[in-house]
Amino acid sequence: MSNLIFSSVNKVFGSGSSRYVALENIDFEANSGELILVVGPSGSGKTTFLTIAGGLQTPTSGNVTLNNEAITRLNRKEQSQLRLNKIGFILQSYNLVPFLSVKEQFTLADKVKKTNISPQDLDQLLTDLDIISLKEKYPNQLSGGQKQRVAIARALYTDPEYILADEPTAALDTERSAEVMKLLKTLAHKRNKVIIVVTHDMRLKKNADKIYQIIDGRMSLLK
Numbered sequence: 001m002s003n004l005i006f007s008s009v010n011k012v013f014g015s016g017s018s019r020y021v022a023l024e025n026i027d028f029e030a031n032s033g034e035l036i037l038v039v040g041p042s043g044s045g046k047t048t049f050l051t052i053a054g055g056l057q058t059p060t061s062g063n064v065t066l067n068n069e070a071i072t073r074l075n076r077k078e079q080s081q082l083r084l085n086k087i088g089f090i091l092q093s094y095n096l097v098p099f100l101s102v103k104e105q106f107t108l109a110d111k112v113k114k115t116n117i118s119p120q121d122l123d124q125l126l127t128d129l130d131i132i133s134l135k136e137k138y139p140n141q142l143s144g145g146q147k148q149r150v151a152i153a154r155a156l157y158t159d160p161e162y163i164l165a166d167e168p169t170a171a172l173d174t175e176r177s178a179e180v181m182k183l184l185k186t187l188a189h190k191r192n193k194v195i196i197v198v199t200h201d202m203r204l205k206k207n208a209d210k211i212y213q214i215i216d217g218r219m220s221l222l223k
């Protein structure tokens, strides 16, 4: 059973007159089998929240535990091991390697971490995301939506316990974004993943098991 818990988490940037409270007293809980949406307007703190959840940033105060272990107490090496072994990130910038073809993006992931996914499962994943025909293409030959779907496939490919996604449907039309959310929901429910999606896209609300809202760095549970 996987779980990610925030207790009274604060994140403050800067000091003095440039002090800015990006997250204030955040309590949050995510468990295996849940697709959780964190919604809020631009600048409300969603990316800051997600990067702290994944150990990419540390909170100013408060506690974050992953599988009942305080990630805030791990050293850098332990944090990077945790990210590698347990977390799949889908980031706004896609983070595809420009000089590798779509197929090679997955081979690279294989070199970094052994995957449980068979070549057949990979083909199924690429088919589900409608990018199977793009295997030999390079990132600069892909549209924004295609790059986004490759980035999603790559995050899912290593079969992580946690999937943290920042605006995963931003470059997708309504139909494709519904398909991606359906895929994420199936993974959460059938494969018992913890999936957290931050977005300002209200179209995604109907797919979520739980919805949190962030406004000006304060979080509340909507559903």
Ligand SMILES: Nc1ncnc2c1ncn2[C@@H]1O[C@H](COP(=O)(O)OP(=O)(O)OP(=O)(O)O)[C@@H](O)[C@H]1O
Residues within 6 Å of the ligand: 013, 014, 020, 022, 040, 041, 042, 043, 044, 045, 046, 047, 048, 049, 200
């Ligand atoms: N490293 C930083 N230094 C100073 N301020 C920061 C830093 N990172 C974020 N902020 C500020 O914290 C606030 C929240 O930013 P964040 O990126 O988390 O919002 P967001 O909800 O993800 O916005 P968007 O939807 O536009 O990506 C913003 O006002 C931002 O300017």
